[in-house]
Amino acid sequence: MKHDLTDTTFIIPIRVDTVVRLENLLLCVDHLLEKLRTQIVVLEAAPYNNGIVQTLLKDRITYRFMEDKDPVYHKTKYVNRLAMEAETDYLGIWDVDVIVDHEQIVDAVTHLRQNLCDVAYPFDGDCYDTSDILRSHYAVHRDLEFLKANRGKMQLMYNVEGVIGAVGGAIIVRTDKYRLSGMDNEAFYGWGLEDGERHYRWLSFDFEIYRSKGCIFHLTHTRDSNWLTSSKWHHEKARHDMNEIVNYTKEELHNRFANIH
Numbered sequence: 036m037k038h039d040l041t042d043t044t045f046i047i048p049i050r051v052d053t054v055v056r057l058e059n060l061l062l063c064v065d066h067l068l069e070k071l072r073t074q075i076v077v078l079e080a081a082p083y084n085n086g087i088v089q090t091l092l093k094d095r096i097t098y099r100f101m102e103d104k105d106p107v108y109h110k111t112k113y114v115n116r117l118a119m120e121a122e123t124d125y126l127g128i129w130d131v132d133v134i135v136d137h138e139q140i141v142d143a144v145t146h147l148r149q150n151l152c153d154v155a156y157p158f159d160g161d162c163y164d165t166s167d168i169l170r171s172h173y174a175v176h177r178d179l180e181f182l183k184a185n186r187g188k189m190q191l192m193y194n195v196e197g198v199i200g201a202v203g204g205a206i207i208v209r210t211d212k213y214r215l216s217g218m219d220n221e222a223f224y225g226w227g228l229e230d231g232e233r234h235y236r237w238l239s240f241d242f243e244i245y246r247s248k249g250c251i252f253h254l255t256h257t258r259d260s261n262w263l264t265s266s267k268w269h270h271e272k273a274r275h276d277m278n279e280i281v282n283y284t285k286e287e288l289h290n291r292f293a294n295i296h
Contacts, residue, residue, distance in 0.1 A: 038141050040073035042148070043207065045127035048078045048113035050103075051088065059132045059254045061091060062174060067129075068095060070137040074123065078113050111219035111229055118218050121210055128206040132254045135205050136179060139247040143207045152245035153212045154237055160200015161250035163189040170255045182252050192253060203230025205251050216240045 045067060051057050064075060075096040079088050080103040089098045101113065118126060125147050127140075135157050143155035163186050165173065173182055193201040216236055223229035237244065 037070055037072040038137065040071045040141070040144055042123050043125040043127055043144055044074040044076060044121045044123040044210075045129050046076050046078070046114065046117035046121065047129045047131055048080065048110055048117065049088070049131045050080050050108045052108075053257050055256045056131065057087070057091075058174060059256055060088070062177075062254060063129070063131055063133060064092060064096060065177070066134055066179075071140065073127075076117055076120070078117055080108065080113055107224060109221070109224050111221045111223050114219045115221065118210070118213060124210060126208050126210045126213055128208065130204045130253075132256055133204045134173070134179065134182065134252040134254065136249050139249045139251075140205075140207070142247045143245065146245045147207060147209060151243070153242040154206065154208045155245045155247065156202070157205055157207060157247045157249075158201075158251040159246050159248055160202075162192045162201040162204055162253055163250055164192050164253045165189055165255050167255050173252075173254070183250075186250065189252075199234070201230075201251075202234035204253065212240075212242060216242070 047060070047063065049056070049060055051060070060077070064077070067073065067075060076099060077088065077092060077096050078099040078101060080101045082104045083102065084100045089100075092098060099117070101116075103109075114128060118128075125144060139157040143157035146152050146155050163182075165182065166189060169182065169185055169188065172178075193203075220229060220232055220236075223232065234244075
């Protein structure tokens with residue numbers, strides 16, 4: 036029997052830059068729908084719609100397409116667009132390459148339903164990169180327990196962030212509170228640090244944040260040449276934007292972000 040999460044919408048923005056990324060999307064959606072009765076909205080941004088994503092996912096999800104010829108993927112913009120369309124009480128902001136234990140997701144939503152928190156990370160902060168070999172095994176067998184048993188062979192990601200651990204990849208938040216806090220910061224154009232900025236902002240808004248026990252898994256993927264050539268510049272800009280936000284007072288944060296959408 037599937038868990039009832041009809042009060043939650045999972046939003047997954049994607050740019051299909053490699054076949055591996057496309058496979059990861061299918062693995063992610065298949066995993067969510069295996070044991071959850073919920074809404075999933077996938078927004079594909081690309082120069083043109085080749086129909087592949089929509090054909091593969093069919094009517095299991097809601098599909099959106101946006102024409103985008105910019106070589107830099109403006110993910111925060113697409114997250115916000117999907118967030119504004121959502122009609123459910125809770126919003127799952129999901130990366131295409133993430134696998135999360137269903138029980139951890141249900142635990143996070145339960146805490147939100149009971150008004151025990153405003154934001155729930157369905158993991159404890161540990162995010163493990165699977166490696167190509169372990170990812171390939173999972174793609175064939177779809178065995179979450181296999182991933183758990185092989186964590187010692189994986190690289191722990193984002194451990195430099197300290198005691199808070201990873202703050203992106205898989206997030207479930209009250210939709211109204213997400214909009215109240217300004218949603219994603221679209222000044223982050225390209226790759227990097229938008230998750231940390233958003234987490235810091237939520238703390239400044241005095242949001243109650245909860246973490247479920249257990250880790251999440253990142254399905255390894257390559258990145259195309261556009262990402263590689265632009266990443267250094269955009270990472271430096273993102274760090275500048277992050278430092279700017281951190282130095283704001285609480286009043287300045289509220290004035291800039293509260294109810295801007």
